[in-house]
Amino acid sequence: MNKESNDIVATSREWEPRIVAFFCNWCTYTAADLAGVSRMKYAPNVRIIRVMCSGRIDPQFVLDAFAKGADGVLIGGCHPGDCHYIEGNYKALRRFRLLRRMLQDMGIEDARLRLEWVSASEGEKVKSVINDMVEKVKALGPLGLPARFKEWDREIEALEEEIRTEEVEANV
Amino acid sequence: MSDKPKVAFYWCASCGGCEESIVDLAEDILMVLEAVDIIFWPVALDFKKKDVEALPDGAILVTMINGSIRTSEQEAMARLLRRKSKILIAYGACAYLGGIPSLANQFSRERILQYVYEEAPSVQNSDRTRPVTRFQDDGRTATLPEFRNVTRSLDQVVDVDYYLPGCAPTPKILKEALLTLLSGNLPPRGTVLAPDIALCDECPRKDTKPTDLCFTEFKRPHWTQFDPEKCLLAQGVVCMGPATRGGCEALCIKGNMPCTGCFGPTSRVKDQGAKILSSLASSVNAKDEAEIDRILSNIPDPVGTFYRYGLARSLLRRKVVTKE
Numbered sequence: 001m002n003k004e005s006n007d008i009v010a011t012s013r014e015w016e017p018r019i020v021a022f023f024c025n026w027c028t029y030t031a032a033d034l035a036g037v038s039r040m041k042y043a044p045n046v047r048i049i050r051v052m053c054s055g056r057i058d059p060q061f062v063l064d065a066f067a068k069g070a071d072g073v074l075i076g077g078c079h080p081g082d083c084h085y086i087e088g089n090y091k092a093l094r095r096f097r098l099l100r101r102m103l104q105d106m107g108i109e110d111a112r113l114r115l116e117w118v119s120a121s122e123g124e125k126v127k128s129v130i131n132d133m134v135e136k137v138k139a140l141g142p143l144g145l146p147a148r149f150k151e152w153d154r155e156i157e158a159l160e161e162e163i164r165t166e167e168v169e170a171n172v
Numbered sequence: 173m174s175d176k177p178k179v180a181f182y183w184c185a186s187c188g189g190c191e192e193s194i195v196d197l198a199e200d201i202l203m204v205l206e207a208v209d210i211i212f213w214p215v216a217l218d219f220k221k222k223d224v225e226a227l228p229d230g231a232i233l234v235t236m237i238n239g240s241i242r243t244s245e246q247e248a249m250a251r252l253l254r255r256k257s258k259i260l261i262a263y264g265a266c267a268y269l270g271g272i273p274s275l276a277n278q279f280s281r282e283r284i285l286q287y288v289y290e291e292a293p294s295v296q297n298s299d300r301t302r303p304v305t306r307f308q309d310d311g312r313t314a315t316l317p318e319f320r321n322v323t324r325s326l327d328q329v330v331d332v333d334y335y336l337p338g339c340a341p342t343p344k345i346l347k348e349a350l351l352t353l354l355s356g357n358l359p360p361r362g363t364v365l366a367p368d369i370a371l372c373d374e375c376p377r378k379d380t381k382p383t384d385l386c387f388t389e390f391k392r393p394h395w396t397q398f399d400p401e402k403c404l405l406a407q408g409v410v411c412m413g414p415a416t417r418g419g420c421e422a423l424c425i426k427g428n429m430p431c432t433g434c435f436g437p438t439s440r441v442k443d444q445g446a447k448i449l450s451s452l453a454s455s456v457n458a459k460d461e462a463e464i465d466r467i468l469s470n471i472p473d474p475v476g477t478f479y480r481y482g483l484a485r486s487l488l489r490r491k492v493v494t495k496e
Contacts, residue, residue, distance in 0.1 A: 059446035107492035
């Protein structure tokens with residue numbers, strides 16, 4: 001990890017990753033429900049957002065999640081061939097392939113964006129995928145974009161302060 | 173000086189194309205000069221910063237700033253002109269979204285300076301001299317602006333009232349904007365002064381755009397000659413039209429080249445790059461990973477293609493972890 005992100009880590013010693021999960025209504029969300037009623041234990045780091053289909057997940061949702069402080073984004077859809085809307089999950093897969101490549105170019109590691117096919121009966125898979133992803137994102141450390149944005153903009157705040165001081169002095 | 177409304181133009185990190193686009197008004201510029209006094213325009217007129225400083229706050233009706241913000245001097249000028257102006261307009265893609273200069277947000281400040289002052293093929297600098305912000309010579313002090321870590325759009329530095337999109341804005345857009353501002357009938361603050369609908373709507377090839385695009389291969393513009401009548405997306409070319417605001421009257425497409433997105437997104441879109449990525453990728457005609465990747469491999473630089481004019485104002489703003 002580089003220096004910049006180490007500084008951000010230093011401010012939060014008990015850091016836990018925050019992962020935003022977009023689960024499709026018909027398969028993965030139902031599977032997460034199953035995991036719940038089956039009282040399976042999995043890491044509490046995931047905030048699940050239910051969407052009607054993985055094909056509904058606009059890449060803007062993913063970037064917005066990162067920009068607002070997510071350390072990872074998990075997308076869950078029906079297995080290929082099982083989509084309730086016939087082809088939505090293929091659209092999700094195609095977007096995911098290009099989005100991940102673009103995120104690499106923007107310095108966001110592969111493990112922070114994950115796509116998994118989980119059917120309604122695979123409660124166990126929800127558990128193992130979430131636990132595994134939390135572990136991998138933990139190993140990467142925080143992405144912490146909101147903190148980084150603040151850090152990047154400190155340089156312009158400094159000038160604003162300087163100009164204000166000059167004006168005050170000029171008016172005295 | 174007359175009591176005509178005062179107008180100022182300024183440039184920051186830009187190529188000069190936006191300045192030329194003002195002259196591109198051709199004879200309409202006489203109409204502008206009749207209606208307003210241009211009190212500051214470094215590229216064309218000999219007024220100085222101190223002339224602006226001498227004005228009371230809010231004395232300028234409209235200031236148009238083009239170019240993105242990279243140095244402390246540009247920031248200071250933006251703040252000064254903001255204070256002296258009633259209306260501040262981000263003029264052109266760079267001021268509005270960061271523009272081409274904000275593609276530098278893919279690299280750290282150190283990497284840029286290292287390349288420009290040490291590694292670029294035409295550079296001979298064995299002492300590895302770098303510019304410094306303060307320099308003493310013969311008892312005199314010379315200063316240079318600070319080069320910032322990030323390239324910014326104008327509204328990431330000061331409040332902006334209106335935006336004029338385009339690289340550069342077309343004379344038509346500029347003329348309409350000036351007439352609107354002079355009429356006193358002002359649109360809501362923050363408005364982009366161009367139609368709020370995607371370019372495809374005014375594209376002359378609109379009728380040839382299929383309902384379902386089905387990409388089996390992406391063709392790069394220098395590979396082949398394109399059919400001048402048919403939708404470029406239907407010919408497998410990355411055209412930013414669907415994710416780009418109209419208003420340019422499809423200039424590039426009329427030249428048989430794809431839209432590269434310089435008018436930025438419409439008001440319903442937060443992130444132009446993500447939106448075109450979504451549109452193009454979902455129409456790839458393949459269902460397995462290897463084939464999808466093969467087809468998408470002809471988009472070798474997604475960031476540079478999808479955020480050509482808007483990386484600074486994208487959701488991620490810049491490359492995140494910069495390993496030196």
